[in-house]
Amino acid sequence: MNKVITGNEAAAYGALLSRPAVVCAYPITPQSRVVELMAEFHSQGLLKGKFINVESEMDAIGYVIGASSGGVRVFTATGSQGLAWMHEGLHWAAGARLPIVMVNVNRPIAAPWNLTSDQSDSLSQRDTGWMQFYCENNQEVIDTVIQTYRVSESIGLPAMVCLDGVYLSYVAESTEIPDQAMVDRYLPPYEPDFPAGKVTANRYKLWDKSAPEPDSYSTDEFFESRYVLHKLQSQCLDAVLRANDEYKEIFGRAYLPVEEYKADDADVVVVCSGSAVGTCRHVINILREQGHKVGLVKLKMFRPFPKELVRKALAGRKKVAVIERDMIPGQGGVFCQEIKWALSAEQRAVPVYGFVSGLGGHDITAKLVEKAILFTLQEEPPEQDVIWLGLPEKRESDEYDKRSIKIY
Amino acid sequence: MNTINAPLKYINEEYVQPPHTACPGCGMPLAMRGLLKALGSKVILVIPPGCGSIIGSYPKRIFRDKGENIPVLSTPLGSAAICAGGLKTALVIRGDTETEVVACVGDGGTYDIGFGGLSAIAERNEDIIYVCYDNELYGNTGAQRSSATPWGARTVTTIPPVAKMENKKDIISIMAAHGIPYLATATIAYPDDLMRKVRKAKDITGFRFLLILTPCVTGWLYRSEFTVEASRLAVETRIFPLLEIENGTHITINKQPEGIPVEEYFKIQGRYRHLTSEEIAEFQGKVDEGWKRLQWSASYGNQA
Numbered sequence A: 001m002n003k004v005i006t007g008n009e010a011a012a013y014g015a016l017l018s019r020p021a022v023v024c025a026y027p028i029t030p031q032s033r034v035v036e037l038m039a040e041f042h043s044q045g046l047l048k049g050k051f052i053n054v055e056s057e058m059d060a061i062g063y064v065i066g067a068s069s070g071g072v073r074v075f076t077a078t079g080s081q082g083l084a085w086m087h088e089g090l091h092w093a094a095g096a097r098l099p100i101v102m103v104n105v106n107r108p109i110a111a112p113w114n115l116t117s118d119q120s121d122s123l124s125q126r127d128t129g130w131m132q133f134y135c136e137n138n139q140e141v142i143d144t145v146i147q148t149y150r151v152s153e154s155i156g157l158p159a160m161v162c163l164d165g166v167y168l169s170y171v172a173e174s175t176e177i178p179d180q181a182m183v184d185r186y187l188p189p190y191e192p193d194f195p196a197g198k199v200t201a202n203r204y205k206l207w208d209k210s211a212p213e214p215d216s217y218s219t220d221e222f223f224e225s226r227y228v229l230h231k232l233q234s235q236c237l238d239a240v241l242r243a244n245d246e247y248k249e250i251f252g253r254a255y256l257p258v259e260e261y262k263a264d265d266a267d268v269v270v271v272c273s274g275s276a277v278g279t280c281r282h283v284i285n286i287l288r289e290q291g292h293k294v295g296l297v298k299l300k301m302f303r304p305f306p307k308e309l310v311r312k313a314l315a316g317r318k319k320v321a322v323i324e325r326d327m328i329p330g331q332g333g334v335f336c337q338e339i340k341w342a343l344s345a346e347q348r349a350v351p352v353y354g355f356v357s358g359l360g361g362h363d364i365t366a367k368l369v370e371k372a373i374l375f376t377l378q379e380e381p382p383e384q385d386v387i388w389l390g391l392p393e394k395r396e397s398d399e400y401d402k403r404s405i406k407i408y
Numbered sequence B: 001m002n003t004i005n006a007p008l009k010y011i012n013e014e015y016v017q018p019p020h021t022a023c024p025g026c027g028m029p030l031a032m033r034g035l036l037k038a039l040g041s042k043v044i045l046v047i048p049p050g051c052g053s054i055i056g057s058y059p060k061r062i063f064r065d066k067g068e069n070i071p072v073l074s075t076p077l078g079s080a081a082i083c084a085g086g087l088k089t090a091l092v093i094r095g096d097t098e099t100e101v102v103a104c105v106g107d108g109g110t111y112d113i114g115f116g117g118l119s120a121i122a123e124r125n126e127d128i129i130y131v132c133y134d135n136e137l138y139g140n141t142g143a144q145r146s147s148a149t150p151w152g153a154r155t156v157t158t159i160p161p162v163a164k165m166e167n168k169k170d171i172i173s174i175m176a177a178h179g180i181p182y183l184a185t186a187t188i189a190y191p192d193d194l195m196r197k198v199r200k201a202k203d204i205t206g207f208r209f210l211l212i213l214t215p216c217v218t219g220w221l222y223r224s225e226f227t228v229e230a231s232r233l234a235v236e237t238r239i240f241p242l243l244e245i246e247n248g249t250h251i252t253i254n255k256q257p258e259g260i261p262v263e264e265y266f267k268i269q270g271r272y273r274h275l276t277s278e279e280i281a282e283f284q285g286k287v288d289e290g291w292k293r294l295q296w297s298a299s300y301g302n303q304a
């Protein structure tokens, strides 16, 4: 069935079709509609699971930690301040290996207060052990939520499906809502590997499911659990690819963790993630028509970082431009950092241009993307970690300002 | 009306199996012992950081039914009630309606950092038993003040002459105001009373809150043989009333102590040693006032 729905609604439909047994989420702009729609589904009898109105994000994550520990499929959603409020629970869920699926609607974190779009909220949770996927459009949101249950439950790790606040959360697009029977075929009921009446965290040897539960805990176990958490990350990519292939077989749609667009012979590629990818595709089309050998690499999967795929996509290019809507003070863009790390082992250094753009609700326009790509084509690699793309106010006040690169 | 001596069939099973790492003279393992004896082993304990999680699992699991460990879900400090709620929901969805989910949380995890979640679970009347073992301070981190610490008491962060200046938070009234089906207080000096209340809680559906006063040897600074004595004196001085409240209004005071002077209780503890006689009189005044208010509430509630 095709419906014109927003990103928030796509997230809720994805969750509904995945048949979670426990749903709880706390509202926050621009995610609130996800919570409301889940409540509507529940009141209409469409959502068969429990819908719990919780009183904070810490308690939303706590409740799903409890429920997932008891062995049922769960769903929650948040964004921004709410995700920050969950922080302790995020580490907890990953350490306890709970297959929780959460939708995060990306919004800036205060101060200053801002209600628009910024991926810094989830990117700043990158080290919690959660998988992270960033969606380009509403179709991808709904499909990714469903796929992520497959991935998350097969590995036994939590996962975040991220969508840009406002640009996806509030924008309605024609979206194919998968058929429930087909989703049921794709995503069978969740079968925990412990009986009812027990809890997963009780089985402390999480990495070896056949091992008897120990009578005592030791420091060895913590150390080893970290070894295992790290090792599991290497299985995630395979699980994602498998889930994606099977999804394609049933639904005819697929999303690569790292997707190349018109990049085969491109000397310069731009890397982007989230809703701005669409704008980048458009600009690449235009620049290609003008004869520039430019292409695009879309990063959908961010955690675990698909290092090898990124290397394959970027190594050997003349230049790489990263355009992103997030920012770590003193470091610059998060994607840029990780991409530099992925390329650090290359024999021939690939210059990476780090553009930070669209913060606080500014559009990453086609004009800005074009400027960024032309800058990359024409200018020498900058020393600076950040190139400010579309910084609203022109000022020339201090030494830093003079040295920093700004494109208006 | 004295229901305290109601006999409870002696239970031979031991679900708290030493050796454990509680301080010699800690009151909490005694509370856990009574709790589990009355509940039986078809439980999942939900324990956040605190002395409960340490002695419960390090270096050995002590909550056991014969050779088997009783399942324990450990949680973040502020999330015990919430995780317990989620867990219970999951069990019921999976068809297990028998296992009792029991959160065992210190006063820090109850009155302070976990209070929001506790209030929420109570408001939603979720079907768990919540036990607060109240040692009136953060035991595990070294005896710092909590909002359960009594007025005038010394802790490592309320050091005379600036001992605790605020009254103990009235968690009983707060929880009663949630209108929960069952709330009871107990303490280790009265194990029959404690176990009877646990049994009663077990037979009720919905949110059940048990406040168990558990003396802390290193925080209250008494000699380790005075654990039970401290618990008894807290009741005898009317500082800690033994009561039950049903549906938020119907109050039963289980024991009407004669009200011996608070000094008797203070004498065996180091945490009150700095109090002047005026301050002790002030404390006594607070206790007398509180007791009067409790009698009034009990008679008022019971008229309805």
Ligand SMILES: Cc1ncc(C[n+]2csc(CCOP(=O)(O)OP(=O)(O)O)c2C)c(N)n1
Binding pocket: A088, B049, B050, B051, B052, B076, B077, B078, B105, B106, B107, B108, B109, B110, B135, B137, B138, B139, B140, B141, B146
């Ligand atoms: C979020 C968080 N903050 C602080 C701590 C450190 N911490 C562990 S136990 C504890 C005190 C708990 O006190 P209480 O709940 O009264 O239990 P008790 O230690 O007295 O048994 C604290 C502060 C923690 N584990 N988590």
